[in-house]
Amino acid sequence: MKRNRISAIDVGATKVCTIMADTNGTGALRILGVGVAESQGIEKNAMANTRNAAAAISKSISKAEKMAGYRCKSAYVGISDPEMxxxxxxxxxxxxxxxxxxxxxxxxxxxxxxxxxxxxxxxxxxxxxxxxxxxxxxxxxxxxxxxxxxxxxxxxxxxTTAATSVQNLTRCIRHLGIGIDGLVLGSLSSAEAVLTEDERQDGVAVADIGGAVTDIAVFKGGSVCHTSTLPVGGYHITNDIAVGLSIPFGVAEEMKRKHGSALLPGETDDGDLTLTGGGYAILYRDLCEIINARVEELLRLILFRIPRTDSSYGVSSGLVLTGGCSNLAGIADLGRRVTGLPVRVGTPIVPDGHDSSLRWPEYATSFGLVCWKIRNQNVPDxxxxxxxxxxxxxxxxxxxxxxx
Ligand SMILES: Nc1ncnc2c1ncn2[C@@H]1O[C@H](COP(=O)(O)OP(=O)(O)OP(=O)(O)O)[C@@H](O)[C@H]1O
Ligand SMILES: [Mg+2]
Missing domain, CATH: 3.30.1490.110 (Dna Ligase; domain 1)
Structure with missing residues (x-):
């Protein structure tokens, strides 16, 4: 049976991920290549420095091509734009x-x-x-x-998205000799990867909290009714830690990933524990307080974006958090407390027998781009x-x- 090739590139603020895959006529998926490259020097916005972005995109494509054993000629590309x-x-x-x-x-x-x-x-x-x-x-x-x-x-x-965001992204990818099969809004592709059909039908909000932005989409009755992007992500949490505790950004990032929690230390936890790293020592309680304040604010901003009637938000399946920041310990608990909605962390629903390294929230957008293509098989861009x-x-x- 003839197989159709699909490639996807997610150009994020902290990493670029390329996935090369194919499907047969019935939609059965095979993931053939995955390439991830750090978005070096891209701190606040994926396309803030196009030369760095191009280098990271090229590296991630080369890695995926090597694994797949063929050249990537064109791809679906994710776009996140706070000006959308x-x-x-x-x-x-x-x-x-x-x-x-x-x-x-x-x-x-x-x-x-x-x-x-x-x-x-x-x-x-x-x-x-x-x-x-x-x-x-x-x-x-x-x-x-x-x-x-x-x-x-x-x-x-x-x-709609800012014309300059589209131009910067597409120019950068075309310069690498890669054609663009379609541009897909980040939140819509993440939704493809992590939501079930029942959730979309019953009403659900998905928030992909990445490095620089948070992409939001809300579904009701099986279709999308709201999309937006907040200019806040993990970069801002790390920056708060770095500034608040007077430590370098790199050390703050390491502390956040290794020890951070969105919840305040409880009575049973040892809040006075001292954490060390990169030659610096900080208190666990201080780290969690800073993370908690920023994440609580972000969750309130997400809730504010969910359309509501007088009495309810109409998302009976609640809020699904995905993207790299949803790895943060306690984020779903804090989410439930702040929003009053059911909250879960969404990881890409990758079929059994496939690369399990994609089953992490930070791959929701890239894996979702592949799912987007499969769902919209017969619908043109x-x-x-x-x-x-x-x-x-x-x-x-x-x-x-x-x-x-
Ligand atoms: N275990 C962890 N604990 C806390 N934060 C984490 C963890 N792992 C990753 N992150 C955070 O997730 C963020 C990166 O997420 P992701 O890879 O989804 O972003 P991106 O797609 O590159 O960025 P964007 O979508 O904003 O363009 C970083 O800020 C990183 O600090
Ligand atoms: Mg992202």
């Missing part, structure tokens, strides 16, 4: 045809109407995701084509350039026209 914005929009059209049957062209028209939003000239459309359709009184329709009715409505989730008021991206238009 998103909104839900809807469009309604009439079906004036005599038999009132919905055709592919009608679905396209409804999407065109839903996409008519003003996008500032410094932003680009990244995703236009149809969430559900309505036909007259019937709602929650996944695909209305072939059904009959008078009024067809569509609910969409629209994501919806991305298109936006300038002011414009209708559907040309590629999406041609997709719908070609299926007409």
């Amino acid at each position: 914005s998103s909104l839900n929009n809807h469009g309604v059209i009439s079906i004036s045809r005599e038999d009132q049957m919905v055709h592919i062209a009608d679905r396209k028209r409804a999407l065109e109407v839903a996409q008519s939003v003003e996008v500032p000239s410094d932003q680009e459309l990244l995703h236009l995701i149809p969430r559900s359709f309505t036909l007259d009184e019937q709602d929650n329709i996944k695909d209305p084509v072939g059904m009959t009715g008078f009024r067809l409505g569509v609910e969409t989730h629209i994501v 919806l991305r298109g350039q936006r300038e002011g008021w414009r209708i559907l991206p040309p590629r999406l238009l041609s997709y719908f026209s070609s299926r007409n």
